[in-house]
Every structure is written in C-alpha cells, then in structure tokens.
Amino acid sequence: MTLQRRNLLLAAAALPLVRARAEIPTFPSRPVRLVISFPPGSTSDMLARHLGEKLGSALGQPVVVESKPGAQGVIAARTVIHAKPDGHTLFLGTNSSHAANVYLIKNLGYDPIKDFTPISQVTTNPLLLVVNAKLPVKTVAELIDHAKAHPGKLNYGTGNSGSLVAAQLLKAQTGIQAQAVNYPGMPQATTDLVAGRLDFMMVDPLVIEPFVKSGQIRVLGLTSPQRLASMPQVAPLAELGLAGYRYESWSGLFGPAGLPADITRKLSEVVMTTLNSAASQSYLSRLGMIATASDPQHFGRFVREQIVLWRTLSRDAGLAVN
Incomplete structure (x- = not known):
C-alpha cells in the first residue's frame, strides 16, 4: 500500500468523527x-432580569425570563425538570423550591437533588419585619405586647415559604397569636398590608x-444577624430582644439533571464573574440582597445542608407536613 493511499484511507476513516463533532451544537445555540x-414586579x-x-x-x-408563580415554586420546578439538559432551560431556584418544600408540601413531584444540576448560588436574602404605620406600635417589643x-x-401576609417560616419563627419565639393570610407572591401581600x-x-x-x-x-427589624449595607440603620431582631433569631432565604441557578459538565462549568463561571463585579454587587444591595457566588460543587453541598437545616426550621415553626 502506498503512503498516499494509506493517508487517504486514514482521512476517510476520520470523516465520520469529524462530521459527528461538527454536528454537535455549541452552547448556547439559541435563546x-x-x-x-x-x-413579575417581585424582587x-x-x-432574574438583571442576571439574565x-x-x-x-x-x-x-x-x-419566564415567570411561573405559585405553589411555593413547585410549578416552576416541575417545568424545568422535564426540559432537555442542554443548558437552554435554567431555573432560578430558592430555599423554597430546593429545601423548604421537602417538608412543607406533600407529593412534591420532584427531587431537589436528583432532578437538578446545581450551577451557582446567586444571593443571600434577609427579610424585614414591617407593620402598617396605622398600627399603634413602633418597636418589636410594642408589637409583641400589642399582639x-x-x-x-x-393578621400577617405570606408570599413564599421564607416569609411564612420567618413569621412562624417570630410567633414561636414570642408566643404571640396571629392569623396567616397566604398570597401567590410578596407584591400582592404588600398591597394588602399598605391598604x-x-x-x-x-x-x-x-x-x-x-x-x-x-x-x-414602618420597619421594626431585620431577620438576619448582619445588617444590610443599603439599610444600615435597621437593627437585627436578634439585637432587639429576640436573642438567637435568624432567618435568611437564598437563590441559586440550576439546570435539569444531566446537564453536561462543560456547560455547567461555563454557566457557573459566567455567574461568578457577574456576581463578583462591583456593578452587580451594588445593584443587588439596592434590592436588599447579598451577592453570593459559588462553584457547582460548593453549591451542591450547600443545598444538601439547607435541606437538613430546613427540617429544623419548618418543625420549629410548626409547619412540617412531611
């Protein structure tokens, strides 16, 4: 066999591999x-729109950005788990969808670990304890006495599992009795609070x-032990007579289970670069959030730890159904 013929045969044998590689679409290949x-309109x-x-x-x-509100994130989560794991469908999950729901909702319809690929944590989110200004209270102690x-x-409004558990922890720690009114989101609950x-x-x-x-x-206090840079004058509830009180929610980016490692890594790197920028940190601070980036491995461990933590939070608040 001549050298030229051998090279031609080798080239011909390699063509299917070259063609197969050429047919593999690069990510992302579409929106x-x-x-x-x-x-829409929620924090x-x-x-999500800033991140997007x-x-x-x-x-x-x-x-x-595609909004699918309701059921503490269950509707949105179930949508994502059926998507093709090619990076073109992502989910901005939260402590509700990936930790609290394990204990708060029966027949969840998805597994927060097995059905998702963790990409990066995005934020840490403390909440504010607020009252209608017409209520005759100006401090946490006065609210407790009045209740x-x-x-x-x-009565108080809840728009997600975070607001629900934070209020229940307040009730459990202080012994007050109040009625919960559930809403599909915080903007709707806020409308009724203002009214x-x-x-x-x-x-x-x-x-x-x-x-x-x-x-x-009127703002009475902050649920996290650390103050917000955007509202440094608001003291943590733990400093206002509720020793040990702590609640923080979070958000993170997920893909469906089976997301390829190279796409996961690429998305994680983009998220981390975004969140480490001064512009994004400043923007999130104005939203009352703390930019919190992590790689997929650390974020995966964090989610598992949060599932364990929410077992305690939900049961201490008297909310667990599972």
Whole structure:
C-alpha cells in the first residue's frame, strides 16, 4: 500500500468523527429560558432580569425570563425538570423550591437533588419585619405586647415559604397569636398590608421600600444577624430582644439533571464573574440582597445542608407536613 493511499484511507476513516463533532451544537445555540417561581414586579423577578441580561451579554444569546408563580415554586420546578439538559432551560431556584418544600408540601413531584444540576448560588436574602404605620406600635417589643393584648386578632401576609417560616419563627419565639393570610407572591401581600387589610409581615426590603419612604409602612427589624449595607440603620431582631433569631432565604441557578459538565462549568463561571463585579454587587444591595457566588460543587453541598437545616426550621415553626 502506498503512503498516499494509506493517508487517504486514514482521512476517510476520520470523516465520520469529524462530521459527528461538527454536528454537535455549541452552547448556547439559541435563546436561553430562565424560569422563575415569582410574579413579575417581585424582587426575584428584578434579580432574574438583571442576571439574565448579564448572562445573555456574556453568552452571546438572549436570556428570556419566564415567570411561573405559585405553589411555593413547585410549578416552576416541575417545568424545568422535564426540559432537555442542554443548558437552554435554567431555573432560578430558592430555599423554597430546593429545601423548604421537602417538608412543607406533600407529593412534591420532584427531587431537589436528583432532578437538578446545581450551577451557582446567586444571593443571600434577609427579610424585614414591617407593620402598617396605622398600627399603634413602633418597636418589636410594642408589637409583641400589642399582639398579646389582642390574641388571634392580628393578621400577617405570606408570599413564599421564607416569609411564612420567618413569621412562624417570630410567633414561636414570642408566643404571640396571629392569623396567616397566604398570597401567590410578596407584591400582592404588600398591597394588602399598605391598604390596612394586614397588620404585619416579613418582606423583601425592595418590595416594601417605597411604602416605608411614604410613611405608610414602618420597619421594626431585620431577620438576619448582619445588617444590610443599603439599610444600615435597621437593627437585627436578634439585637432587639429576640436573642438567637435568624432567618435568611437564598437563590441559586440550576439546570435539569444531566446537564453536561462543560456547560455547567461555563454557566457557573459566567455567574461568578457577574456576581463578583462591583456593578452587580451594588445593584443587588439596592434590592436588599447579598451577592453570593459559588462553584457547582460548593453549591451542591450547600443545598444538601439547607435541606437538613430546613427540617429544623419548618418543625420549629410548626409547619412540617412531611
């Protein structure tokens, strides 16, 4: 066999492999869908749109935010687990969808570990304890006294598992009695709080900020032990007579189970670069959030730890059904 013929045969044998590689689409090859479990106008919606804009710019494809609110994130999560694991469908999950729901919802319909690929944590989110300004209380101690003087008469709004558990922990620690009113999201609950149909609630800082400035809502304290850079004057509840009180929610980026390692790594690197930028940190601070990036391995361990933690949180709050 001549050298020329041998080279031709080798080249011919390699053609199927070259063709197969050429047929593998690069990521992303089309717009990316970012599914969220909160309604338009919510703080998480604003976070998702900021993140989507930055991801789209870095990836060279638009990122379209798709809102599927309701059922504490179950609807959105179930949507994502059936998507093709090619990186074109992502989920901005939270402590609700990936930790709390394990204990708060029967027949969840998905496994937060087995059915998802962790990409990166995105934020840590403390909440504010706020009251309608017409309620005759100006401090946490006065709220507790007022609630005990009117047992079962006060009501509060919940728009997600975070606001629900944070309020339940407050009730459990103080012994007050109040009625929960459930909403599909925080904006709807906030509307009723401002209108006076609710007395107090635990809420995202940005959602409530305009009404605090207008004097319609009064802030009593912060659920996290550390103060927010955007609201340094608001003291943690742990410093206001509720020793040991702590609640923080979080958000993170996930793909469906089976997301290839190279796509996972690429997305994680883009998210980490985005969150480490001064512009994103400043923007998230204005939303009342703390930018918190992590690689897929650390984020996966964090989610597992959160599932264990939420067993305690939900049971201490008297909410666990599983």
